[in-house]
Amino acid sequence: MFAVQFDRFGPPGVLTFGPFPEPHAGPGQVRIRVEATGVSPVDTALRAGRSQSRPPLPHVPGVDAAGTVDEVGPGVTGVSVGDEVFGAVDLSRLGGANAEFAVLRFWAGKPRALSWPEAGGAATSVETATRALDVLDVRPGMVVLVDSAAGGVGSTAVQLARARGARVIGAARPDHADFVTSLGAEFVPYGPGLPERVAMADRALHIGGSLAELVALTGDPAAVVTVTDLGGADRGVHVTLGALAGQPSGEHGLTAAAALAEEGRFRLPVAEAVPMPEAAKAHSLVEQGGLRGKVVLVR
Ligand SMILES: NC(=O)c1ccc[n+]([C@@H]2O[C@H](COP(=O)([O-])OP(=O)(O)OC[C@H]3O[C@@H](n4cnc5c(N)ncnc54)[C@H](OP(=O)(O)O)[C@@H]3O)[C@@H](O)[C@H]2O)c1
Structure with a gap:
């Protein structure tokens, strides 16, 4: 081949x-x-x-x-x-x-x-976003911040959190505002000072940006999960590394995302x-x- x-x-x-x-x-x-x-x-x-x-x-x-x-x-x-x-x-x-x-x-x-x-x-964006939202126990009515919202994992997490009934705030570079909004999130510019631009969040998914600011915004390290910052565990933040670290990867996430795609709720x-x-x-x-x-x- x-x-x-x-x-x-x-x-x-x-x-x-x-x-x-x-x-x-x-x-x-x-x-x-x-x-x-x-x-x-x-x-x-x-x-x-x-x-x-x-x-x-x-x-x-x-x-x-x-x-x-x-x-x-x-x-x-x-x-x-x-x-x-x-x-x-x-x-x-x-x-x-x-x-x-x-x-x-x-x-x-x-x-x-x-x-x-x-x-x-x-697949890995869906698996990672599903795993992170499971850890955060995202439920209907919660406000979930996704930092950052325009990449593979982030754009997927925004849609899957919306499908769970959450209100989603997506942080990304300013010229991605329309794109992030089209995924179902309220847009906020990423970068330093994020807590000053977001009124509140019940949960936060850290992909890029400052983990410390997400902890400050939610007021609780246990309300934050990171897929990128290995040092997060020292602050009480849940670090989820996925199958590379030997954790199981669920097919349920792929099956659920496929069903949402058929309903027009995930792309x-x-x-x-x-x-x-x-x-x-x-x-x-x-x-x-x-x-x-x-x-x-x-x-
Ligand atoms: N733990 C796990 O199981 C797992 C699984 C998959 C991926 N990951 C990791 O997750 C990360 C994202 O993966 P991906 O596939 O989504 O990558 P991606 O598509 O390249 O997206 C990365 C995003 O991070 C944003 N970013 C860069 N600097 C930022 C900042 N200062 N503040 C906020 N956002 C910032 C980028 O925005 P701009 O480019 O617009 O600046 C981009 O949208 C990678 O580091 C990857 O290795 C972890």
Whole structure:
């Protein structure tokens, strides 16, 4: 098969698109013929050698993908060859999705309402946002602040919190105000001084920005969860790291998001869909930032 890959750590230019041994579905896994596959900050950090984890080289990046099942591993039920699914690889393997064929560790049926690029970039944002909102125990009528609201995890969290009946305040760069509002949030500019611009919040999801300010805003570290600041635990904030740290990743989140998509209540914003051979361009876009949603590679 052909796959995006790199055989040394470095800038986006180390990425190539060429032959790579095909993976096969092991126990509890399915293999898909990939239609679209996401590019995430974890992929760019690995490629650059900025991550604490260093995969063996050559390495195929990518954790999210959508496509058609062509192998079903031992012990797997409820899915058949030919089914259209979206999901994520075994995250402990640090990649493998940006390829013609990918082996998924968790998945759900692709909703008709999502395009291939939307489905291909969705899984870890949905899983992470679901996990964080579960930790925060978000309920109808609560005011939930999402800092920041325009990226993959943030834009997903805004919609899923709205679907739980919360009033959502989304912090992002000023030129993303319309975008954040279109997701169902009230917009506030991100950056220092956030507590002075927001009257109150019952809960806060920290993705970017100042964790200390979110604790000040809610008045309770237990009302804040972070997906990025490992030091948060020292302040009493719940740090949720997901499957990379060995915690279970739920398929329930993907199934629920797929149902919401069919009802028109969830979409995965795609900032740009880039052909797979141009993966270096996709990594550069993610590293530049300022995006509305996910960058996705397409077949
Ligand atoms: N713990 C977990 O399980 C888990 C899972 C998935 C992802 N993550 C992590 O979560 C983070 C977000 O992932 P993603 O896929 O959503 O990335 P993304 O799409 O690149 O979004 C990152 C967002 O952070 C915003 N940001 C940058 N500086 C900020 C600041 N000072 N204040 C507030 N927001 C700021 C960016 O805004 P601008 O670019 O517009 O400035 C961007 O919208 C990454 O660090 C990723 O590694 C953790």
